[in-house]
Amino acid sequence: MENQKVIETFEQMVGKEFVQTEEAILQEYATDITGLRMVQKHFGWKSENLAQCIVKIHTKEEAIEAIRFLNQEKIVNVPRTGGSGVCLGLETPKGSVVLDLSEMNEILEINEENLTVTTQAGVALERLETVLNKKGYTTGHFPQSLPLAQMGGLVATRSIGQFSTRYGGIEDLLVGIEGVLPDGELVRIKNIPRKSTGPDLRHIWLGSEGTLGVITEVTVKIFPMAEDRCMQAYAIASFHTGLAIIKEIMQAGWKPAVTRLHDETEAAESYGPFMQAGESILLFLSEGPKGYAALEGEAIQAVVEKHGARALGSKPLELWLAHRNDICEHLDMYAKQGAVADTCEISAMWSDIGKIYTEVLERAKKEVPHLVAITGHSSHSYEQGTNIYFMMGAMCAPQVEAAQKTYDQLFGIIMETTLKYNGSICHHHGVGRYRAKWMKQELGSAYPMLEKIKTAFDPNGIMNRGALLPVE
Amino acid sequence: MKQVLDLDQVLSSDWIVQENQTIDLSYANRVINTYDELGLEMMLRLQDEDPKCNSISLTVGTEDTESMLRKALALQVEEAIRIDHAVSMSQTPQAVARMLCAGIRKIGDVDLVLCGRQASGSDYGQTGLILAELLSWPCISLVTEVVRRNEGWVIIHQVDDGLEEVVVSGPVVLTMTQSADHFLRMATLRNTMDAKKKAITQWSLSDLEEWKLVKETAGVSLSRIFTVEESNDCAMVDDPEFFVDRMIEEIQKMNQSEGVSL
Ligand SMILES: Cc1cc2nc3c(=O)[nH]c(=O)nc-3n(C[C@H](O)[C@H](O)[C@H](O)COP(=O)(O)OP(=O)(O)OC[C@H]3O[C@@H](n4cnc5c(N)ncnc54)[C@H](O)[C@@H]3O)c2cc1C
Numbered sequence: 001m002e003n004q005k006v007i008e009t010f011e012q013m014v015g016k017e018f019v020q021t022e023e024a025i026l027q028e029y030a031t032d033i034t035g036l037r038m039v040q041k042h043f044g045w046k047s048e049n050l051a052q053c054i055v056k057i058h059t060k061e062e063a064i065e066a067i068r069f070l071n072q073e074k075i076v077n078v079p080r081t082g083g084s085g086v087c088l089g090l091e092t093p094k095g096s097v098v099l100d101l102s103e104m105n106e107i108l109e110i111n112e113e114n115l116t117v118t119t120q121a122g123v124a125l126e127r128l129e130t131v132l133n134k135k136g137y138t139t140g141h142f143p144q145s146l147p148l149a150q151m152g153g154l155v156a157t158r159s160i161g162q163f164s165t166r167y168g169g170i171e172d173l174l175v176g177i178e179g180v181l182p183d184g185e186l187v188r189i190k191n192i193p194r195k196s197t198g199p200d201l202r203h204i205w206l207g208s209e210g211t212l213g214v215i216t217e218v219t220v221k222i223f224p225m226a227e228d229r230c231m232q233a234y235a236i237a238s239f240h241t242g243l244a245i246i247k248e249i250m251q252a253g254w255k256p257a258v259t260r261l262h263d264e265t266e267a268a269e270s271y272g273p274f275m276q277a278g279e280s281i282l283l284f285l286s287e288g289p290k291g292y293a294a295l296e297g298e299a300i301q302a303v304v305e306k307h308g309a310r311a312l313g314s315k316p317l318e319l320w321l322a323h324r325n326d327i328c329e330h331l332d333m334y335a336k337q338g339a340v341a342d343t344c345e346i347s348a349m350w351s352d353i354g355k356i357y358t359e360v361l362e363r364a365k366k367e368v369p370h371l372v373a374i375t376g377h378s379s380h381s382y383e384q385g386t387n388i389y390f391m392m393g394a395m396c397a398p399q400v401e402a403a404q405k406t407y408d409q410l411f412g413i414i415m416e417t418t419l420k421y422n423g424s425i426c427h428h429h430g431v432g433r434y435r436a437k438w439m440k441q442e443l444g445s446a447y448p449m450l451e452k453i454k455t456a457f458d459p460n461g462i463m464n465r466g467a468l469l470p471v472e
Numbered sequence: 473m474k475q476v477l478d479l480d481q482v483l484s485s486d487w488i489v490q491e492n493q494t495i496d497l498s499y500a501n502r503v504i505n506t507y508d509e510l511g512l513e514m515m516l517r518l519q520d521e522d523p524k525c526n527s528i529s530l531t532v533g534t535e536d537t538e539s540m541l542r543k544a545l546a547l548q549v550e551e552a553i554r555i556d557h558a559v560s561m562s563q564t565p566q567a568v569a570r571m572l573c574a575g576i577r578k579i580g581d582v583d584l585v586l587c588g589r590q591a592s593g594s595d596y597g598q599t600g601l602i603l604a605e606l607l608s609w610p611c612i613s614l615v616t617e618v619v620r621r622n623e624g625w626v627i628i629h630q631v632d633d634g635l636e637e638v639v640v641s642g643p644v645v646l647t648m649t650q651s652a653d654h655f656l657r658m659a660t661l662r663n664t665m666d667a668k669k670k671a672i673t674q675w676s677l678s679d680l681e682e683w684k685l686v687k688e689t690a691g692v693s694l695s696r697i698f699t700v701e702e703s704n705d706c707a708m709v710d711d712p713e714f715f716v717d718r719m720i721e722e723i724q725k726m727n728q729s730e731g732v733s734l
Contacts (some may be wrong), residue, residue, distance in 0.1 A: 269501075270501075271499075272501045272502070273498060273499050273500070273501065274499065315499055318483060319481065319483065319499065322483050322484075323481065334658070336653070336655040337655045337656065337657055337658050338655075338657055338658070339657075339658045365661060370660045370662075371660060371661045371662070372658045372659065372660055372661060373661060374661075393658060394660070395657070395658060395660055
C-alpha cells in the first residue's frame with residue numbers, strides 16, 4: 001500500500017492530530033538513546049531509515065485496529081512508550097510505523113487489599129511512584145531511568161531497579177498483563193499470586209521488546225513504604241574482595257535492597273574525599289518493616305569487618321540516593337565532549353564474574369587506542385551470581401564511522417569476554433538491535449525456541465523486525 | 473585556572489552555616505572551575521589548529537591543585553605551572569590577579585590569556601578583569617568563540633542583546649563563558665597515565681620578581697555567610713468564576729502583611 005493511503009487510514013482510525021509525519025519528528029523517533037547514536041548525532045548522523053508515520057495510540061481498541069491493519073498490509077511497526085531504551089530497540093526500519101503508547105497513560109486501579117496497581121502501558125513510572133507514595137505505597141522498582149521509562153517499556157525490556165535485591169526485577173513484580181498479538185487479538189493474563197497451569201505466559205511478554213505484540217495494560221505488585229532504613233558504606237582494598245563480601249551476604253540469605261560495589265575508578269570519581277588510593281566502595285541500604293533494617297545492617301557489618309573493610313558511615317549512601325538519577329538530565333553529556341561513551345551490563349555466576357571484570361578491563365586498556373576510561377560496578381546480586389555494569393568511553397575522530405568502529409570495539413570486548421565465561425550478554429537493558437548479533441551465541445541450543453516463538457506469534461514479521469533476533 | 477569544589481554534589485540538607493561561618497563541604501570532589509574548563513578547551517582548539525601555538529596552564533594554589541593541572545597536561549597542554557600559595561577566603565581577586573600577573577610576566581612571551589568569567593564557587597567575577605588591568609592589556613569578557621586570523625584573533629562575545637564579533641591583536645585577556653558547543657574534551661587513559669609522570673613547574677611567591685602585594689587582604693574580611701529564607705506561601709484560588717477578584721484580594725492581603733501597598 002502507498003504511504004499516503006497508510007497515513008490516511010491511520011488518520012481515520014485515531015484522528016488526524018494523532019498521526020505525525022513531519023521529517024523532524026520522524027528523525028527524533030528514528031532511534032533511542034543508545035550511547036552510540038548520541039555521539040554519532042553530535043557528529044552529524046541522521047537516520048536514512050525513517051518511519052512513514054508516528055501513530056499515537058490512546059485505547060486498546062485503537063491498538064487492536066492498528067495492529068490488524070498493519071498485519072494485513074504486512075507493514076513493520078515499532079511499539080514504544082518512554083523512549084528510554086539504550087540498545088537501538090526503537091530504531092525504525094525504513095517505511096515502518098511507530099505505535100506510540102505514551103499517551104495511553106491512565107492509572108486504572110490501586111488495589112489496597114491485594115497490593116497491586118493496574119496501569120495502561122504509557123504510565124510513567126515516576127508519576128506512578130509519586131501517586132503511590134502519597135498513599136503510603138511504593139512499586140519498589142527504581143531503574144535509573146525512573147524519570148523517563150513507562151510501564152509497557154519496562155515489562156517489554158525485563159527491566160530492573162536499584163532496590164532489586166529486596167523487590168526483585170520487573171519479572172518478580174508483574175502480576176497480570178494484557179496485550180495485542182500481531183494478528184490483532186487482545187489477550188489478558190489474569191492476576192494470580194502463583195499458579196501451576198503450564199508455562200508462565202507472562203514471560204512471553206517480559207523481554208519481548210515489541211517483537212511479539214503490543215502491551216496495553218500491566219498489573220504489578222505494590223508494597224507498603226518501608227518503616228526503617230539502615231545505610232552503610234565501606235571502603236575495601238579490592239573489587240574482588242568486594243565481590244566475595246557480596247557473595248557471602250547473599251548466600252547467607254540477607255537481601256539488602258541496595259547492594260552495590262563500585263571499583264576504584266568509580267569510587268574515586270563519585271566519592272573521592274572518602275577514598276584512599278586503590279580502594280573500591282561497597283554501598284548497602286537495608287529497608288523493610290520495623291526492626292528488619294537494623295538486624296540486616298548488623299549482619300552486613302559483621303561480614304564486611306571480617307574482610308577488613310573500612311567503615312565510611314552513611315554519607316556516601318546519602319549522596320548516592322540524591323544523585324543516582326542525575327544522568328537523566330544530561331544524557332548527551334559525553335557526546336558533547338566528543339567521546340564515544342556508553343554503559344553495558346552483563347551477568348554471570350559467582351565462579352566467573354570476577355574473571356570477566358578483570359579480563360574486560362585488561363583487554364580494553366590494551367586494545368582500545370584512545371580509551372578514556374573503563375570502569376565497573378556490581379548493582380544487582382543473587383545467591384548464584386551478580387551483574388557487572390561496565391561504563392566505558394573512548395575518543396575518536398569526529399566522524400560517524402569512526403564512532404561506530406570505536407563503539408563496536410569496546411562493546412565487542414565485553415560481549416566476547418562475557419560469552420567466553422558463560423555469562424549473559426545482557427542483564428537488564430534488553431537486546432535491541434545492537435546486541436541481536438550475539439543472540440545465537442547467548443542462547444546456544446535454546447535459540448530455536450525463541451525463533452519458533454517469534455514465527456508462531458508473528459508469521460508476517462511485522463513486530464519490531466530486527467530487534468531481539470537478528471535479521472537473517 | 474582555579475580548582476573549586478563540586479557544589480552540585482552537596483546535599484541540600486547540608487547547606488547549613490556552621491558557627492565558624494563555614495559549610496561542611498568536606499565530601500565534595502575537587503574539580504576544574506566550569507568556566508576555566510571552557511578556557512582550557514578553547515586553548516586546546518587553538519593548539520589543534522596551529523601546532524606552533526604553545527599552551528600553558530597556570531594556577532595559584534596548594535599541592536591539592538596539582539590533580540587539576542595533571543588533567544590539563546593529560547589533555548595535551550604543554551606546560552603546567554603552580555604558584556604555590558594557599559588562597560584564603562579573605563583574599564580578594566586583587567591578590568590572586570596580582571600573583572597571576574607576576575606569573576605571566578615571568579613566563580614572558582604571552583599573547584593570549586584565557587580565563588573563566590568567574591569561579592563556580594567562592595567567586596567575585598573579577599580576576600580576569602583586574603588581571604588585564606594589571607598587565608595593561610585589553611580585556612574582552614563573556615567570550616564564546618576565538619579563532620586565529622593572521623597575527624590576531626577573531627573573538628565572539630556576549631553583549632546585552634546578542635553576540636558581537638571583534639578582531640584583536642595580542643596580547644589580550646579573554647574571560648570565557650558558556651556556548652552551546654564548547655565542552656572540555658576528555659583525556660585518554662594513556663595520556664592520563666603519562667601526565668602523572670610529567671613535571672609541574674612550581675614557583676613560590678619569592679620566585680616572582682614582579683610580585684609586590686600592597687595589602688595582603690585588601691581590607692576585606694568575611695563577616696558572615698547566610699542563606700536567604702525562601703517563602704512559598706501558596707493560596708489556592710479554585711473557583712473560576714471569582715478568579716480575578718480572589719487573585720486581587722489575595723495579592724492585597726499578601727502585600728499588606730509585608731507592609732507594601734498594591
Ligand atoms: C539513563 C538511563 C538509565 C537506565 N537505567 C536502567 C535501569 O536502571 N534498569 C533498567 O532495566 N533499564 C534502564 N535503562 C534502560 C531503559 O530505561 C529501560 O529499558 C526501560 O525499561 C525502557 O522503558 P521505556 O518506556 O522507555 O521503553 P522504550 O524505550 O519506549 O522501549 C523499549 C523497548 O520496549 C518495547 N516496547 C515499549 N513499549 C512497548 C509496548 N507497549 N508493547 C510492546 N513493546 C513495547 C520497544 O519496542 C523497545 O523494544 C536506562 C536507560 C537510560 C537512558
